[in-house]
Amino acid sequence: MSRAARCAKDQRATLVGAGLHKMHKVSELQDGAEVRGMIRKMQHMVEVVEG
Numbered sequence: 001m002s003r004a005a006r007c008a009k010d011q012r013a014t015l016v017g018a019g020l021h022k023m024h025k026v027s028e029l030q031d032g033a034e035v036r037g038m039i040r041k042m043q044h045m046v047e048v049v050e051g
Helices: 009-017 033-041
Strands: none
Touching: 009 033
């Protein structure tokens, strides 16, 4: 069972909004206030790599 399946509905919606539908999925997003807010909300479920 994935971690997303056990999280709150708003966190699951945030993951989907970020393009992270499955475990080990990689998504590149433009840096901005909205994206930073999404990362802050789900920081315990994602890994951020800047490059």
